[in-house]
Amino acid sequence: MKILRVISSIDPKDGGPMEAARKIDTTLQHLGHQVELVCLDDPNADFIYDYPVQVHALGPSKGNYKFNKKLTPWLNENVDSFEAVIIDGLWQYHSFGAWRALAKKTIPYFVFTHGMLDPWFKKTYPLKHMKKWLYWPWAEYRLLRDAKAVLFTCEDEKILARESFWLYKANEVVTAFGTADAPKNRGQLTNNFLDLYPELKSKRLVLYLSRIHEKKGCDLLIEAFAKVATQDPSLQLIMAGPDQTGWSSTLKILAAQRGISDRVSWLGMLSGDIKWGAFYAAEVFCLPSHQENFGIVVAEALACGKPVLISNKVNIWREIESSNAGFVDHDTIDGTIRNLQRWLALDANTYKELTEHARKCFTQHFLIQHAAERLVEIIQEQRF
The missing domain is CATH 3.40.50.2000 (Glycogen Phosphorylase B;)
Incomplete structure (x- = not known):
């Protein structure tokens, strides 16, 4: 055709x-x-x-x-x-x-x-x-x-x-x-990403990777992360994505007001192998969006076997919830905090099960x- x-x-x-x-x-x-x-x-x-x-x-x-x-x-x-x-x-x-x-x-x-x-x-x-x-x-x-x-x-x-x-x-x-499946050379991609950003080594990474835009709930994520960051000094939030409206300057001020400037890494737009390295290096992917028709980045995170923490305004939330591939809550500060707390409360075995469910959710629904x-x-x- x-x-x-x-x-x-x-x-x-x-x-x-x-x-x-x-x-x-x-x-x-x-x-x-x-x-x-x-x-x-x-x-x-x-x-x-x-x-x-x-x-x-x-x-x-x-x-x-x-x-x-x-x-x-x-x-x-x-x-x-x-x-x-x-x-x-x-x-x-x-x-x-x-x-x-x-x-x-x-x-x-x-x-x-x-x-x-x-x-x-x-x-x-x-x-x-x-x-x-x-x-x-x-x-x-x-x-x-x-x-x-x-x-x-x-x-x-x-x-x-x-x-x-x-x-x-x-x-x-x-x-x-x-979306397309993730590349399989996980170790190499992770190492290349961390070599590029050595300050992120030995950190527990929460990844946001999307446009820096009001509808994506970036401010909710910064507010919520500020509430949980004290639980573990190794927690680090990555904010990655293009900023076409200049909102990131306001968000950086917000992070400073909440005392977490050094706990948030602003990496700009990531693409290609560096993007996949960021997915693999992270423990979880977070998108507390106010409106998301699908969320290609959510599917990409699942392809990498990463549990996703999303709002119920991401329209594929039902597939995530039914697959036990992450956590879903409201697009509010409290909802985002609850998602982060649920992840932080996991033991090693339960987290591993969640990563397996994430990968299975991708192959069943989003290939x-x-x-x-x-x-x-x-x-x-x-x-x-």
Whole structure:
């Protein structure tokens, strides 16, 4: 099958949807399908050349909306050579521009919303939501209405998507989702990471690895860690991830006010082997997010056999809880403290069992090959 993916950006700094697209496209090619991608990035950007399939980069584009007048004409000219189109994400020009072309075509298209209809955004950013209402009826509503299927990565995401806009119509389909397996050279990756950050050797590492963003609950984690840090002087919190809003400066002040500046390591964005080394070096992974459609990093931690401490706003929390692959609580300071305390109370044997459950949870629920195969099934079922 020949598939075209339409996405605003494949910049790794933009988070999980881009990483998921990369992993799924790689796997689709291994399964014998031909995949190409069109995005609104600058064609001279370094990350364009690292992508695993042919990329048609039509940028540079204008503003945060990434308006790009080349997209619709490009699709009108080229899309007929594909059998299906996948559109990733909402609220930027790529989705509306794609609909403008595809509404006139017979080729089926499928939309991943990637949690962008979660009502958390409506409650947290009411002014932005009002602006989206002006845009919704003639753009994203039509995109979803006309799609062969709107794809959700779990039942929670599908149900929550119905709450943001009363004008909503979609053929909803829940699909498997996941990521690639972790590399197997655990010892080497761990040593390389600790050689790069020797101050972390002999520490019990709590890892946060995601964007530094308000919705991720970074402030909750710092507050909670401050409450438990006195229990063991070897405890160390790693805060790793890109900061596109400048929030880390405020968080560092918070850590200083709580007296844990020296107990928090700010490593910036980690990728490749260094990222995997961080996962392997850590004892647990923590993400107390206020809103998380899936959480690729949660799946990556599980792939490394690491128990995860997450909030019940991470939409895969049910799989984690039922698999006994970590601990789940509310997206509050107290909930995050309880998760950390449950981990700290484990004896060595129980912790080892938890790591085995984490690995099993990944292979059963979040292996990328299952996600790619299910995506192909959905396309084949829905496109005629």
